[in-house]
Amino acid sequence: MDHVNYALSTGQGKGNMFDDIRFVHQALPDLGVDDVDLCPKTGDLKLKSPVFINAMTGGGGERTEKWNAILARTARETGMAMAVGSQMSALKDPSERTSFEVVRKENPNGVIFSNLGSEASLEQAKQAVEMIEADALQIHLNVVQELTMPEGDRDFKGALERIQHISESLNVPVIVKETGFGISYETALKLAGASVSAIDASGYGGTNFAKIENERRPRKLEYFQDWGIPTAAAIIEVRRAFGGTVFASGGITDAQDMVKAFLLGADAAGLAGAFLKLAIEEGESRLIESVNELHEDLAMMMTALGAASIQDLRNCPAVVSGNLANYLLVRGFD
Ligand code: FNR
Numbered sequence: 001m002d003h004v005n006y007a008l009s010t011g012q013g014k015g016n017m018f019d020d021i022r023f024v025h026q027a028l029p030d031l032g033v034d035d036v037d038l039c040p041k042t043g044d045l046k047l048k049s050p051v052f053i054n055a056m057t058g059g060g061g062e063r064t065e066k067w068n069a070i071l072a073r074t075a076r077e078t079g080m081a082m083a084v085g086s087q088m089s090a091l092k093d094p095s096e097r098t099s100f101e102v103v104r105k106e107n108p109n110g111v112i113f114s115n116l117g118s119e120a121s122l123e124q125a126k127q128a129v130e131m132i133e134a135d136a137l138q139i140h141l142n143v144v145q146e147l148t149m150p151e152g153d154r155d156f157k158g159a160l161e162r163i164q165h166i167s168e169s170l171n172v173p174v175i176v177k178e179t180g181f182g183i184s185y186e187t188a189l190k191l192a193g194a195s196v197s198a199i200d201a202s203g204y205g206g207t208n209f210a211k212i213e214n215e216r217r218p219r220k221l222e223y224f225q226d227w228g229i230p231t232a233a234a235i236i237e238v239r240r241a242f243g244g245t246v247f248a249s250g251g252i253t254d255a256q257d258m259v260k261a262f263l264l265g266a267d268a269a270g271l272a273g274a275f276l277k278l279a280i281e282e283g284e285s286r287l288i289e290s291v292n293e294l295h296e297d298l299a300m301m302m303t304a305l306g307a308a309s310i311q312d313l314r315n316c317p318a319v320v321s322g323n324l325a326n327y328l329l330v331r332g333f334d
Pocket of ligand 1: 003004007054055056057084085086115138139140177178180202206207236240249251252259268270271272273274276
């Protein structure tokens with residue numbers, strides 16, 4: 001509940017660097033809006049929409065159950081995949097299961113991702129997937145969040161070995177994600193060697209878990225509040241190292257940011273904070289309407305860029321300037 005309340009009060013940050021990208025308009029696209037295919041090519045993850053609801057809530061009683069039900073029905077009505085929040089609490093206390101199970105109950109045929117931290121064992125991964133008949137498992141990496149959390153973990157050894165063991169043994173695909181501090185080229189290379197199916201770059205510039213956790217502690221760790229790889233840069237970092245499915249998240253709020261994310265090499269985009277705010281402050285029907293608008297806006301912009309599919313966007317030119325251009329230069333990425 002603290003996370004939800006502080007996520008809403010601290011809001012979405014700025015600084016994911018999407019503003020440093022400008023599209024190059026194509027006046028002869030030779031394409032109609034109806035020809036645009038929004039279905040992403042994501043291998044063993046069969047997604048119908050390039051937009052998904054990223055991991056947020058679960059556990060925490062009736063209120064979380066109600067929000068998860070709203071999010072699950074929205075996913076059902078719009079064809080989006082949905083990730084639940086970390087299921088560790090429900091593995092430890094079965095009374096917490098209902099707020100996760102409601103997601104499958106409301107959306108029996110939809111694509112649902114389980115979620116656990118990198119401390120999870122293979123047995124826990126299997127139980128989490130079974131709990132909601134999940135189609136994939138997200139494993140989150142959240143070192144900075146844990147370090148900022150007064151009661152958080154302080155030892156992060158052995159995570160890659162556990163991820164590899166789970167990826168090689170679980171019967172559903174494994175997605176590894178950050179929680180808003182970004183995945184680097186070096187980390188993505190390690191994950192590529194650990195047989196993961198997908199990486200969610202989850203960069204800096206949206207929900208800020210250092211800010212959220214600092215709200216819960218007397219001595220603030222200010223240095224972590226501006227920590228992390230901006231989302232646009234994180235997508236590029238991951239895509240250079242990893243040939244599998246790449247997800248983009250971290251401060252994505254509109255279709256324009258999504259098109260930029262796809263242009264940089266992402267296959268689908270996840271929204272957490274923005275959907276939570278809409279669900280809680282504006283309600284279910286407005287949330288569904290906004291997702292339909294996102295789909296419509298994507299098709300409009302893709303038409304103007306001459307891209308008939310999400311994959312085609314990778315071949316569209318764009319101009320990168322400002323901080324993102326400097327970042328790429330200094331990192332040696334062209
Ligand atoms: C999150 N996020 C998250 N991620 C995860 O893997 N497991 C979790 O349990 C949670 N919990 C959670 C709660 C709340 C209230 C929020 C807003 C977010 C992180 C989320 O999936 C995402 O990676 C980041 O929030 C960045 O995306 P946005 O919010 O900027 O779109």
